[in-house]
Amino acid sequence: SEVKKIAVLGGDGIGPEVVGEALKVLQKTEELFGYKFETEHGLFGGIAIDEKGTPLPQETLDLCKSADAVLLGAVGGPKWDNNSKELRPETGLLGIRKELGLFSNIRPANVFDCLKEASTLKPEVLEGTDLIVVRELTGGIYFGEKFRREGANGEEAVDTCAYSVQEIERIARQAFDIAMTRGKKLASVDKANVLETSRLWREVVIRVAEEYPEVELEHILVDNCAMQLLRRPSSFDVIVTENMFGDILSDEAAMLTGSIGMLSSASLGEGSFGLYEPVHGSAPDIAGQEISNPIATILSVALMFRLTFGYHDAAKSIEDAVEEVLNAGNRTTDIAVDKSKALSTSQMGDLIIAAM
Amino acid sequence: SEVKKIAVLGGDGIGPEVVGEALKVLQKTEELFGYKFETEHGLFGGIAIDEKGTPLPQETLDLCKSADAVLLGAVGGPKWDNNSKELRPETGLLGIRKELGLFSNIRPANVFDCLKEASTLKPEVLEGTDLIVVRELTGGIYFGEKFRREGANGEEAVDTCAYSVQEIERIARQAFDIAMTRGKKLASVDKANVLETSRLWREVVIRVAEEYPEVELEHILVDNCAMQLLRRPSSFDVIVTENMFGDILSDEAAMLTGSIGMLSSASLGEGSFGLYEPVHGSAPDIAGQEISNPIATILSVALMFRLTFGYHDAAKSIEDAVEEVLNAGNRTTDIAVDKSKALSTSQMGDLIIAAM
Numbered sequence A, B: 001s002e003v004k005k006i007a008v009l010g011g012d013g014i015g016p017e018v019v020g021e022a023l024k025v026l027q028k029t030e031e032l033f034g035y036k037f038e039t040e041h042g043l044f045g046g047i048a049i050d051e052k053g054t055p056l057p058q059e060t061l062d063l064c065k066s067a068d069a070v071l072l073g074a075v076g077g078p079k080w081d082n083n084s085k086e087l088r089p090e091t092g093l094l095g096i097r098k099e100l101g102l103f104s105n106i107r108p109a110n111v112f113d114c115l116k117e118a119s120t121l122k123p124e125v126l127e128g129t130d131l132i133v134v135r136e137l138t139g140g141i142y143f144g145e146k147f148r149r150e151g152a153n154g155e156e157a158v159d160t161c162a163y164s165v166q167e168i169e170r171i172a173r174q175a176f177d178i179a180m181t182r183g184k185k186l187a188s189v190d191k192a193n194v195l196e197t198s199r200l201w202r203e204v205v206i207r208v209a210e211e212y213p214e215v216e217l218e219h220i221l222v223d224n225c226a227m228q229l230l231r232r233p234s235s236f237d238v239i240v241t242e243n244m245f246g247d248i249l250s251d252e253a254a255m256l257t258g259s260i261g262m263l264s265s266a267s268l269g270e271g272s273f274g275l276y277e278p279v280h281g282s283a284p285d286i287a288g289q290e291i292s293n294p295i296a297t298i299l300s301v302a303l304m305f306r307l308t309f310g311y312h313d314a315a316k317s318i319e320d321a322v323e324e325v326l327n328a329g330n331r332t333t334d335i336a337v338d339k340s341k342a343l344s345t346s347q348m349g350d351l352i353i354a355a356m
């Protein structure tokens, strides 16, 4: 079959380690299923700042644009935290989203049965939780005008949050499309009792909903959603929301599953191109110790297979392998009850590959 | 002693019921401690829209301004949800905050030992949770310019988020002051890796921190805070944040305690004046059935005694009475395990008064 080109951005902290295991999974997929991948590494984040003086070098951007998909580890660390804005890893992250037109961030938050105990929520509350947060990723207060000014009472800072009908329409459509493939329930989160952007958001979502008569639509205020995620997580199917609210709620949702080391994410634009990364961060405190959990990154590869390449057979093989390995009691430190029995990053990767 | 004037705004839904029980507590306090209160009722919220055509009539505002403190039930309900902005209860709420200069919202989120089971979090995680969220209440995206415009891609909506040094300073000082009376730990929540207002927020908080060398200050990004509240709630003491983040995080914090029917709040300005209200809303679905839980409103009176009047003896008597009544197994429906044994609103109120 056709060769698929994957841009590989290891990034910082544990990023390169976990991506290393995901690359082994790609290779195993070639052997097992006959798919062909071409991978090319690029510098991104803190390491790119160190080596190229910018978190998102032009050659990395060109590499991503020439690829069919991007696999990202994680970026950031204390080393760059006090840099000026242009020299911070997260600026690269915002840049790559904007430059590649990745307007939609998709984060499944599901509970791994064997890990239910890792959550701080009661198991009976979590039971059956399997939701997806669809977050708008290139608009809102993240990308609006930002400045300082002299106000009536001295210095002020300003951020602007703007949303166009078009931006809301395309993310709403994507959320409805995803809901159609699942439980056909969509919760649209806004703050329409206060924000003008939220009022437009709600208007547009209601209009788009007419195209999806089978989907049950609920509007929920962001503060209430933060509560309901705790009270009735399993009642949610797909949640769609704007950039800033999505940042907060998707992290809350991820944490409540207790499976944060296991969660993958996709950032999508028009067409099938996508950027895939684990939800967890760069964890600089444990980098280089070979104890990080590679499962979220491996599952990000499965998500890439499903959403960008349509390789559902290979995706299923990965997902089943992960479940089998976990069910057999294998754990990395982050999810181990008995830490002394924890596997290393590559031991976990090898077991998953063997189970594929 | 001096007569204290309290403006009483019952509002909508269960508001008037729960406020009714709080008024009994005021009366009992007069008998027991010799303090004198003068109460005057005002129309506010949906009921004011119905009777006066505006959620915050001028006479209600004048009443509040002439009072030493305001006791509020709750506002809102489906009846007014589709009204235009000026005719919605929440517009009254935003208006009263701005007009009375209530720049600080204080929400204790503590766990009642006898109610730990009501939380969806594991009891061992909740153990010892006792935090306060200090939310900036009259700035940020809530009060910035809002409009629609024709953009490059058609209609857009815009919200503006602005913060001045002065606004950040006064809320930071208040949070530090509160931290000094408690565990001397302050978590300042922002999104300084993305927002200009957050960068200014962090700068100012760091500057104000110099005045409070004894307080241990932590800066935490809002998405991370949404996670850490779930992971280690008991590690927080005081959390300070801007208006929108505070709306979300204070509701998350309230819900995780499992005690949302029990939580009180204060909105304060310069000086001792304050508005006190339960954290729970107007619950229109159960209004008029006399089954609502009056404890949050009764504890809001205790908070008023502490923060506005300095009546610590009476506050303690109320707080102890609530604990005693709960420890004896008395419950309203919302917190009852066996709903058939639940008390009515006024039965609960009477028991608390008797225990004072």
Ligand SMILES: CC(C)[C@H](C(=O)O)[C@@H](O)C(=O)O
Residues within 6 Å of the ligand: A090, A093, A094, A247, B193, B194, B223
């Ligand atoms: C690092 C930061 C800019 C980023 C965001 O806020 O989008 C991160 O929190 C995320 O969710 O991917």
Ligand SMILES: CC(C)[C@H](C(=O)O)[C@@H](O)C(=O)O
Residues within 6 Å of the ligand: A193, A194, A223, B090, B093, B094, B247
């Ligand atoms: C009703 C609404 C405007 C209000 C807010 O967002 O401030 C409420 O959620 C609150 O927290 O008091």
